[in-house]
Amino acid sequence: xxxxxxxxxxxxxxxxxxxxxxxxxxxxxxxxxxxxxxxxxxxxxxxxxxxxxxxxxxxxxxxxxxxxxxxxxxxxxxxxxxxxxxxxxxxxxxxxxxxxxxxxxxxxxxxxxxxxxxxxxxxxxxxxxxxxxxxxxxxxxxxxxxxxxxxxxxxxxxxxxxxxxxxxxxxxxxxxxxxxxxxxxxxxxxxxxxxxxxxxxxxxxxxxxxxxxxxxxxxxxxxxxxxxxxxxxxxxxxxxxxxxxxxxxxxxxxxxxxxxxxxxxxxxxxxxxxxxxxxxxxxxxxxxxxxxxxxxxxxxxxxxxxxxxxxxxxxxxxxxxxxxxxxxxxxxxxxxxxxxxxxxxxxxxxxxxxxxxxxxxxxxxxxxxxxxxxxxxxxxxxxxxxxxxxxxxxxxxxxxxxxxxxxxxxxxxxxxxxxxxxxxxxxxxxxxxxxxxxxxxxxxxxxxxxxxxxxxxxxxxxxxxxxxxxxxxx
Numbered sequence: 153x154x155x156x157x158x159x160x161x162x163x164x165x166x167x168x169x170x171x172x173x174x175x176x177x178x179x180x181x182x183x184x185x186x187x188x189x190x191x192x193x194x195x196x197x198x199x200x201x202x203x204x205x206x207x208x209x210x211x212x213x214x215x216x217x218x219x220x221x222x223x224x225x226x227x228x229x230x231x232x233x234x235x236x237x238x239x240x241x242x243x244x245x246x247x248x249x250x251x252x253x254x255x256x257x258x259x260x261x262x263x264x265x266x267x268x269x270x271x272x273x274x275x276x277x278x279x280x281x282x283x284x285x286x287x288x289x290x291x292x293x294x295x296x297x298x299x300x301x302x303x304x305x306x307x308x309x310x311x312x313x314x315x316x317x318x319x320x321x322x323x324x325x326x327x328x329x330x331x332x333x334x335x336x337x338x339x340x341x342x343x344x345x346x347x348x349x350x351x352x353x354x355x356x357x358x359x360x361x362x363x364x365x366x367x368x369x370x371x372x373x374x375x376x377x378x379x380x381x382x383x384x385x386x387x388x389x390x391x392x393x394x395x396x397x398x399x400x401x402x403x404x405x406x407x408x409x410x411x412x413x414x415x416x417x418x419x420x421x422x423x424x425x426x427x428x429x430x431x432x433x434x435x436x437x438x439x440x441x442x443x444x445x446x447x448x449x450x451x452x453x454x455x456x457x458x459x460x461x462x463x464x465x466x467x468x469x470x471x472x473x474x475x476x477x478x479x480x481x482x483x484x485x486x487x488x489x490x491x492x493x494x495x496x497x498x499x500x501x502x503x504x505x506x507x508x509x510x511x512x513x514x515x516x517x518x519x520x521x522x523x524x525x526x527x528x529x530x531x532x533x534x535x536x537x538x539x540x541x542x543x544x545x546x547x548x549x550x551x552x553x554x555x556x557x558x559x560x561x562x563x564x565x566x567x568x569x570x571x572x573x574x575x576x577x578x579x580x581x582x583x584x585x586x587x588x589x590x591x592x593x594x595x596x597x598x599x600x601x602x603x604x605x606x607x608x609x610x611x612x613x614x615x616x617x618x619x620x621x622x623x624x625x626x
Contacts, residue, residue, distance in 0.1 A: 164248070164547075165189035165355040166262045166342070168231040168323045170330045170379045172350035176225035178363055179232040182352065183213045185359040188407060189264075190236035193247035197260040198227035199327050204258040208233075208247040228350075229330055231323040233262035246288045249325070254298065259305075259326055263290040264355055265319030265340050266547035268611055273315065293322065306331065310376055310389040317609050319398070319546035321355060321371070329380035336390040337608045338373035339398050339546050339599055341412050344384070351379050356410040370413065396599040396608040400548065402587050403537045404445045404508045413597070415588060418448045424536040424578060424586035425452025425506060432576030433457060434532045437501040440464030442508075442519060443491070449536035450506035459504060464497045465519070491522065499527030509537050510566065513557035517570045524571065533570060535577045536586075538603040539563070545611055546599070580604065 165186030169175040179196050194216045195208025205225055209216040213234060233248035249262040267273070270289035273296070278284070282295045296312035297305070309324060309331055319339035324331040332353050334342050345352045345365035352365045360367055371377060374390030398405070401412055408418035428449065439461045441450025454461035468490050503523055510516050516533065523531050539558035553559045557566055567575035578586070580603055589596045601607045 164233055164235045164262075164264045166231070166233055166264045166321055166323050166353070167355070167359060168229075168262075168325070168330055168332065168353040168379075169347075170229045170351045171381065172228055172347060175228050175230035175350075176222045178347070178350075178352070179230040180213065180217055180222055181363050182354055182359040183232045183234050185362040185407075186234050186355055187213055189355060189405065190234035193235040193244070194233065195235075195247050195249050195262075196225060196230055196232040197249045197251055197262075197325055198225045198230040199325060200227040201229075201328055203327065204251055204253075204260055204325065206249065206251045206260065208244075208249070210244055210247065229325060231260060231262045231325045231330065233264075243287075246286050248288070248290060249323075250286065250288065250290055250294060252294050252298070257305075257326060259294065259297065259324065261290055261294055261325075262323045263288075263293065264321040264342075264547065265335065266545060267292060267316050267320065268318040268545045268609060269316065270318075292316070293320075297324075306376070306378060309333070310387075313376065313389045323353060329378055331376060331378050332371055333376045333389065334371045334373055336374040336393045337599070338393070338395040339608070341397065341401055341406065341410075342371040344368045344371060344377070344379075351384070353379070356406055357412075358407040358410040361409065367411075394608070395597045397597065398546065398548075399537070399583065399587075399598045399600055400509070400602070402598075403583075408445075408448055420587045421445070421448035421508070421536065422452035422455075423588070424583065425449035425454075426456040427452075427582040427586040428506070428534050428536050428576075428578045429453045429456035431579060431582050432534055434504055434534070434574060434576075435502065436504045436530070436532055438462045438464060438497060439504045439506060440497070441506045443467035446506050446508045446536065449508060453504065453506050453534065453536075457504075462494075462497045464494050464503060464505075464523070466492045466494060468492065491519065493522040493526035493528075495526040498523055500529055502530040502532070503528045504532045504534055505572075506534050506536060508535070509540060510535055510557060511540060512555055513566060513569060520570045520572050530573045531571075532574045533567070533572045533576075535575070537578055538580050538583060539577050540602045542602050542605045544602050545607070548602075 167182035169178045176198050193210050194213045197206045249260045251260040267289045270292050273292050277295050297308045300308035300311040302308040320335045321340040321342040322333045343357050345360040345367050347365040373395050374388050374393035376389045378385040402420045406417045410417050439454040439459045441447040520531050541559040599608050
């Protein structure tokens with residue numbers, strides 16, 4: 153694999169349509185707009201009101217689907233998914249949506265997030281006779297639904313959701329309606345829009361702009377919404393909810409043209425850059441951002457500091473996800489295939505390099521080296537988020553503390569290791585100010601666990617836990 157520019161990856165994106173004659177085509181465009189959330193696999197399931205049909209595969213959306221395939225997916229309802237692997241393996245069998253067939257009807261699920269109690273739930277389900285075909289925790293939800301025993305699929309879904317913990321934006325499709333749900337903490341974004349008489353659901357609102365849909369509302373924490381020909385049917389499956397959306401959605405994951413809780417992502421990132429300039433000023437000649445998610449913060453830093461913003465780093469958009477590298481030496485230089493420093497901008501200059509985060513430190517070190525090799529006189533690194541010192545258990549690929557450089561090294565040690573002249577992070581208070589959240593951390597509406605270690609849910613160990621009893625375990 154060619155080394156990635158970034159060190160963080162989010163698990164996936166979910167999209168759905170109900171009541172449109174070209175549901176598969178609309179879903180294709182929706183998934184294309186969510187491609188940044190997952191590049192390893194894509195899939196679409198449609199319903200013609202009598203049966204479900206599925207197509208999925210490994211690769212990008214436009215690699216998995218073509219016009220003939222989409223034309224064959226006839227139906228007026230659909231759910232789709234783009235995947236980045238965190239839970240389960242990077243295999244075709246784990247591509248979503250997952251479809252299940254039974255004598256009582258078919259069921260398809262698409263899930264964004266990660267269940268913190270999936271391992272123990274799976275162990276108990278296997279003890280009761282369930283056989284799993286994938287290593288994805290999404291299949292755990294399907295088994296819980298089918299084992300709930302309620303005559304109504306809605307009640308079965310509600311019951312299943314009371315047994316899972318963690319982060320999930322979930323779409324469920326059956327023959328004659330669709331359901332969407334969000335975990336009681338609302339850790340992942342999920343919105344509903346209207347396209348003519350049809351309803352659409354998306355992990356991000358940017359997809360609505362692509363297909364010409366109008367934003368209606370966000371799915372609220374702990375809500376299960378059924379979408380059918382009569383419209384939206386909203387009910388709560390959790391009596392206790394508290395919005396704690398992932399802070400990294402604003403910092404890095406979401407597209408700049410998306411809105412989350414009425415906050416535009418580009419505007420939030422630009423404000424983070426302004427706050428960073430206030431907290432960590434530096435004398436320099438140019439400001440540049442690491443493409444793409446740090447550009448907004450770099451513009452904000454430049455505006456606040458008065459230092460000119462320049463395109464000092466350029467991303468090569470035509471490099472694929474893999475590249476033939478015949479030697480280790482070329483593999484180490486792989487970052488240059490995806491990112492280049494503009495010598496005419498940085499040569500002889502004191503450069504402020506804005507990035508949104510440092511995870512393992514490898515990428516930041518390579519980018520500082522690129523700027524040095526292009527003739528930068530000084531390189532000052534400014535990070536538009538606090539140090540990531542704790543692992544994420546909700547769908548981001550930082551599952552161990554040991555892989556996080558800020559958990560074991562001081563700011564100066566990281567700076568020295570990167571070869572930078574200075575390094576500063578944004579404070580937690582600065583993050584909340586930039587995004588526009590309340591100053592009281594307990595009611596801030598965001599998950600700050602990777603910065604503070606305060607997780608919004610209990611983190612279950614791999615051994616026994618209370619949910620064993622729910623499933624009848626011993």
